[in-house]
Amino acid sequence: LFPWDRVAALGNPAAGPAALADAAPAAPFAHAMPVPRVLRPVRRTHTADHYRMHMREADVEIVKGLTSRVRTYEGTFPGPTIRARSGREVVIRQTNDLDVPTAVHLHGGHVLSEHDGLPMDTIAPGDSRLYRYPNTQRASSLWYHDHAHHLEAENVFKGLHGQYLLTDREERRLPLPRGRYDVPLVIRDARVESDGTLKYTRPSDCPNMLVNGKERPYFQVAARKYRLRLYNACANRYFRLRLADGSEFTQIGSDGGLLAEPVRQTELTMLGGERIDVVVDFSRYPVGSSVVLENTGALPTERPEVLRFDVVREARDRSRVPDRLSELPPMPNGTVEREFVLQTFPEMTINGVTYDPNRADVVTTVGSSEVWTIRNIESAVAPPDFHVWHSFHTHLVMFRVLERNGGPVGPTDVGLKDTVTLGPGEEVKIAMTWGEYAGEYLFHCHQLGHSSGGQMGRIDVRAR
Ligand code: C2O
Ligand code: CU
Numbered sequence: 225l226f227p228w229d230r231v232a233a234l235g236n237p238a239a240g241p242a243a244l245a246d247a248a249p250a251a252p253f254a255h256a257m258p259v260p261r262v263l264r265p266v267r268r269t270h271t272a273d274h275y276r277m278h279m280r281e282a283d284v285e286i287v288k289g290l291t292s293r294v295r296t297y298e299g300t301f302p303g304p305t306i307r308a309r310s311g312r313e314v315v316i317r318q319t320n321d322l323d324v325p326t327a328v329h330l331h332g333g334h335v336l337s338e339h340d341g342l343p344m345d346t347i348a349p350g351d352s353r354l355y356r357y358p359n360t361q362r363a364s365s366l367w368y369h370d371h372a373h374h375l376e377a378e379n380v381f382k383g384l385h386g387q388y389l390l391t392d393r394e395e396r397r398l399p400l401p402r403g404r405y406d407v408p409l410v411i412r413d414a415r416v417e418s419d420g421t422l423k424y425t426r427p428s429d430c431p432n433m434l435v436n437g438k439e440r441p442y443f444q445v446a447a448r449k450y451r452l453r454l455y456n457a458c459a460n461r462y463f464r465l466r467l468a469d470g471s472e473f474t475q476i477g478s479d480g481g482l483l484a485e486p487v488r489q490t491e492l493t494m495l496g497g498e499r500i501d502v503v504v505d506f507s508r509y510p511v512g513s514s515v516v517l518e519n520t521g522a523l524p525t526e527r528p529e530v531l532r533f534d535v536v537r538e539a540r541d542r543s544r545v546p547d548r549l550s551e552l553p554p555m556p557n558g559t560v561e562r563e564f565v566l567q568t569f570p571e572m573t574i575n576g577v578t579y580d581p582n583r584a585d586v587v588t589t590v591g592s593s594e595v596w597t598i599r600n601i602e603s604a605v606a607p608p609d610f611h612v613w614h615s616f617h618t619h620l621v622m623f624r625v626l627e628r629n630g631g632p633v634g635p636t637d638v639g640l641k642d643t644v645t646l647g648p649g650e651e652v653k654i655a656m657t658w659g660e661y662a663g664e665y666l667f668h669c670h671q672l673g674h675s676s677g678g679q680m681g682r683i684d685v686r687a688r
Pocket of ligand 2: 566613614615669670671674675679
């Protein structure tokens with residue numbers, strides 16, 4: 225039994241392994257990988273870019289030859305990319321043309337509570353709502369996705385997620401790959417039935433691996449450096465990503481933007497919600513050759529391939545990765561300590577309780593520097609062989625990971641984070657400073673099957 229099975233199955237009692245036979249066999253590398261289109265503002269003022277988006281159903285081809293009905297922002301799967309600049313506000317009018325309530329959350333965004341897309345703060349079918357994003361934060365690869373209570377996992381699985389790339393002057397001054405050589409790779413699982421139906425089910429029944437909305441595509445690249453912004457947009461699953469030839473690449477950023485300095489990596493473990501920004505140099509491969517990005521965390525019943533890079537041409541490359549990338553804000557030196565225990569039995573809880581929108585689980589103040597200890601320790605009523613991963617996420621702030629299991633942090637705990645992974649039995653310490661807005665926010669597990677089940681808490685940030 226795969227450790228995730230029982231947990232995901234709690235939300236999906238009808239699913240079972242026998243159903244796997246109905247999944248569409250995936251022809252690997254049958255699609256060219258699309259790059260999500262960049263959405264154009266409908267209006268620009270001196271200080272803001274205004275956008276309009278409709279959430280609606282659309283028919284798309286995920287597996288070659290099949291038509292799948294999905295839930296989209298603006299008809300695209302995944303949603304279109306918003307390109308924002310630090311210091312310029314983005315205002316989006318979101319209209320819900322679906323038949324389910326939705327709430328749009330900018331993941332990693334520093335926004336006022338009323339624009340945060342809280343679980344109960346939903347847009348009813350037929351209604352619309354204005355979200356304001358001030359972009360007063362540093363450059364980072366953010367994303368927007370659904371957050372309607374109990375529905376977020378299914379809504380995101382069915383397509384309600386998109387990229388939000390925020391840039392700033394510090395980032396633009398660096399000689400990193402840019403333009404067509406700066407590409408988001410939105411990686412997620414899916415289950416597409418042989419009739420094309422995209423079916424929300426547990427992760428062990430989701431054999432289709434998608435990049436930018438297509439099943440195991442190929443991407444034609446030039447023999448030069450690319451900046452690849454990796455997203456784990458899965459509702460319920462982790463990846464362990466590597467290039468099949470084991471070669472190194474350079475991590476330059478994480479959830480909260482550029483690292484202080486680049487880090488050499490060969491394998492990346494990513495849980496739902498996390499972003500990792502890497503530079504891969506394809507000039508080491510001869511034109512005409514290919515290299516596969518694979519997920520060594522795939523199930524034995526699944527193919528490990530995620531994406532094939534085909535090196536098809538030479539190209540000039542003036543980009544490089546400097547030894548110093550950015551200045552991180554000073555490490556918060558917290559005096560307030562809090563503890564959180566994530567469990568899945570008998571319910572999806574944090575500190576023994578499920579989410580209640582009417583109960584504040586943490587009350588803090590703007591400017592409070594805190595150290596949070598987060599533990600993944602299963603309760604005594606869990607089956608003895610039960611192991612599950614969690615992905616702890618905070619709204620409003622970026623944090624730093626101080627410790628993992630009492631020792632040094634893991635290879636992908638570097639930089640500013642808004643989501644941190646917790647393997648079975650693991651404990652992490654994180655530090656953050658609450659600011660700059662007062663209001664109601666959230667912390668939760670970003671395994672969306674867990675947050676949908678209640679593994680989420682409310683934090684009230686009070687003005688000083
Ligand atoms: Cu991406 Cu509250 O989450
Ligand atoms: Cu969880």
